[in-house]
Amino acid sequence: MTESSRPSNSAPIGVFDSGIGGLTVVSELRRALPLERILYVGDTARVPYGGKSAETVTRYSREISDLLIAEGAKMIVVACNTASALAVPSIAPNYLVPMVGVLEPGAAAAVKATRSGRIGVIGTRATIASEAYTKAIQRRDPELSVHAIACPLLVPLIEEGLLDDEITEAILRRYLMPMLAEGIDTLVLGCTHYPLLKGVIARICGPEVSLVDSAENCALAVKGLLDSDPATELSPRLDILLTDSSEGFLRIAEKSLDLTIDSLSVRRVGN
């Protein structure tokens, strides 16, 4: 890549997810890199990705990444575990800018955190079926045992705003109890929606289990990449593009994540 074709360091960091979950990554990016411009795309016309096939998730991820590149993004942050697991390895080589997913940073943090050698992973049906976390963890240390379980009801509960609700807690207990019985001491929140449930999950797991927040670890990885070339202008922005209008979106973003949104627009993507 020639210097002239490279986006300037004041270009936005492009971030995408199928819906609102990726805003947890934006929230962590804003904390780690307060001066950066961020352009977030939520593919709300096709949300959720978590139950769809690798082929379809890869096609959607490519279309959204192309949009971010067309908007001048200097980096693509895939703020969706399903897309990170199913699409990033195959599409990242097609782009001249770095593509950072949430999966590898989360796996690395889990390996660092565990003492018992037993790690739990929760995620969407597609993420868990891909076994991407298990492989990424055992590539780092083949001795570690990984207990992964799909939790397909959590995203709908979160999208409905039932963040602190007895029904959400009952469903979480059902998902988590078998894993806790296996003696895990580390739990990877393998979906960018799940940090919104951190309080309830911590209450169920108890203080002896470390929660690995993939949003937080992804933001640290992005910061590491940008530290040599940070944005210097003093005009941080958060611009949001959605592929379908979404009423609940703003409410959750502003209420639960305390994000200030500079612009929000809707644009059709794909054909």
Added chain:
Amino acid sequence: MTESSRPSNSAPIGVFDSGIGGLTVVSELRRALPLERILYVGDTARVPYGGKSAETVTRYSREISDLLIAEGAKMIVVACNTASALAVPSIAPNYLVPMVGVLEPGAAAAVKATRSGRIGVIGTRATIASEAYTKAIQRRDPELSVHAIACPLLVPLIEEGLLDDEITEAILRRYLMPMLAEGIDTLVLGCTHYPLLKGVIARICGPEVSLVDSAENCALAVKGLLDSDPATELSPRLDILLTDSSEGFLRIAEKSLDLTIDSLSVRRVGN
């Protein structure tokens, strides 16, 4: 339309939904019209429709209807309440074959069933926000009072197969108790997924509340349209096209609805 351009009476009835819910309509069609060929399209690449905008649901409905016409359907059955509420009125005039939604037959049956004049309606967020049921009921009788509530968690619970589960029952109680307190004597199951929960819903509502199954009433409307020109060949078939591969689909279709599927294929539609 000239006689020569008209699909023959042995052409398939085209049926579509965003996912598996519309199979409840197929099940009722099969019962009412045992000799007909049925071609079902499930838009699993973009499921669900229930939280999306009218514009997006209309675009998706048009694309799927075009596919059914290209496959020679003699009629289009919109086996999705969200699409029936948001898209049918605007797109039906574009097609030369009849387009039958689930909403009008359900509204008519509810008006006929109520004695107290208080009708409850449950549906997706988009269906309820459109007020289409309230309007369709009050167009028939402006004196009737309609209590409509969005139940966005039911579709994910059904798609996960939690049809007879204490969590599903707890969520249903929360949605239904306020309506029952208002004295409804008729409840419209305004989403084609919901007949799969009929048992639990009947248990919560008690015998004094009539449940209006939009799938059943839609099938009767289709039968009424075809009675003058029924299929006479003795080769009923059910062919299914999905827009994304979907593992859970067949399992629920065969187990809960006792449907025999003659072919299942995956085809990309739109974006």
